[in-house]
Amino acid sequence: MQAELTRRALLETAAQLFDERGYAGTSISDISTLSGRTSGAIYFHYASKEKLALAVVEEHFASWPRLIDRHRSADRPALEKLVGLSFTVARAFRDDVVVRAGSRLWMEHKAIATPLPTPFVDWIGVVAELLTEAHAHGELATAVDPVAAAHSVVCAFFGLHTISDALDGREHIEERLHELWLLLLGALQADPDPAALLDRVRADHPPATAPDGPAPDRTAPGRAEAEPSRL
Template sequence: MTRSPQAARTRRNLLLAAAEVFDRDGFAGANLRTVCARARVTKGALYCHFRSKEALGVAIIEHQSLLWHELRDELLKRELGAVQTLIDLSFEFARRLESDLMVRVSNRLLREAAFFDLVASAQFVGWISVVSDLLSQARACGELLDEVNLRYAAEQVVAEFLGVQMMSQALTGQHDLTSRLRRHWRTWAPLLVAPETLPGLRFDPE
């Protein structure tokens, strides 16, 4: 094995180990010694890739920073319409929060570590961009109410999604996130979607 693939594998192992430790101990409670032990590398090897615990946290966040874009592109291929794609995107992301360690830990880091404020800002801007793109497509296809302001609506969708996550996390450890999203969309869609589009929408995960 050449040095470059070996280095890439070491980096992936460190990210996974850090995610497991952050998930178990929280960012504040985690230490690099534990991360190195789980990844089976020396501290010297860790410092070749990440200079600090904060750098590991940023890398985990950035590892899934393109997830919303990837999910949007994947879901659009089904040609179910932009609004349905937006709804399904939220359910799929909720599923990833439960099943994908890196996504779950990244989301947790954005909430709990003040150091990541700047990274969080970039994440939210990226999410708003994805939602805004879908709403623009929905408007072009006549799926939205005429009075909807795309910029404000995109920001509101992201804010509502984050709020639903936080409420679910606080009250049930996110065990009821899907049902909360279902109620959210049933309440909010009539304020966003044209009346002729509304009956064809599905407010449940596939």
């Protein structure tokens, strides 16, 4: 049990530094100083900085399946499931240091001397499943191909994250995501009413903070709402 707690503490400390400084800008010595553990303890649990980075990325990927299943099994239309899931994922990227660090590390994967899992592929699959379900129930416009649309939706979602992170550290990600869905749903829905769908989702998944409230603490190690697969 103590070994598990130590491994988790080291992983979260490393994630904080990887998120703030990137892979190249973080050393085992930095992790040792911030965690209060010796370098020897770090190497005991994680044989190298590369292995520690891999563990952070794998933890990022391990965060998603249960979260996805909860949304996918909800008793609501498929498009509402998809939009609700997107807001939950957006909040995890904003608020969970391990999720953020895993994303940054993958972007820097060429500098890491160990293979990392491939992102996005499973996300495209999940979105395609939900859009296919929406199509089967008449929610989707007849001209929309669920598989092709899934690829475009995932590109738009993660492109939004990249820009939001660069401009304001994802502080306004929910507002920006709301704007994106107003645009996308106008093309996806069989009977377009994006505002009404977003209002229903917002009622079930209210914002994590009030619009004028304080920004979330992005430095403290934390957990996503559930458990990141190669998504």
